[in-house]
Amino acid sequence: MDFHAKLKAATRSAHDAIDRELDLVGTALTATRYRSLIVRFYGFYLPLETVLFSAQAWPATGIDPELRRKAPMLLTDLQALDIDFAEAALCEEMPDMETAARRLGCIYVVEGSTLGGQIIGRHLRQHLGITPQSGGRFFAGYAENTGRMWQAFLTQLEAQANSATVQDDIVRGALSTYETLTRWCQR
Numbered sequence: 001m002d003f004h005a006k007l008k009a010a011t012r013s014a015h016d017a018i019d020r021e022l023d024l025v026g027t028a029l030t031a032t033r034y035r036s037l038i039v040r041f042y043g044f045y046l047p048l049e050t051v052l053f054s055a056q057a058w059p060a061t062g063i064d065p066e067l068r069r070k071a072p073m074l075l076t077d078l079q080a081l082d083i084d085f086a087e088a089a090l091c092e093e094m095p096d097m098e099t100a101a102r103r104l105g106c107i108y109v110v111e112g113s114t115l116g117g118q119i120i121g122r123h124l125r126q127h128l129g130i131t132p133q134s135g136g137r138f139f140a141g142y143a144e145n146t147g148r149m150w151q152a153f154l155t156q157l158e159a160q161a162n163s164a165t166v167q168d169d170i171v172r173g174a175l176s177t178y179e180t181l182t183r184w185c186q187r
Contacts, residue, residue: 105173114141
């Protein structure tokens, strides 16, 4: 079993829990609820990326953090939705990112959201009329480059997951990220 398959299996229940909590493709998603979720996501991603991408170790992994930031996409959505982001609460609890491997686990969750975002983006367009230009930029991910960016990340992830200890640490970081995001969204 390749490491990505192992990681996906190890995090499945945490992934399902956040999907249930957010319910972004259900009939209960209204424009009002969507607006509050975008504010909540911004409050999570802005401090998360400040901590996550502050480490100087990223060049050694082949991952360019500047290409993978999500907070600017969320800021674009807030502006398109005419939401005052200055008053957004910022998440103070951070996932466990003590090691480079745990940071990779965190990025796995963040990058994985771009894949699900493709489905969510279609739902937003069909049910709420929200497009990438009108407040759905975050869920557009890397647009037509989403698959390529995901595969590039997986290649780097597999290269870094070169021992059982590192793999366990990556899983720990991913689980911590899912759990922290779930708690933040339940507030």
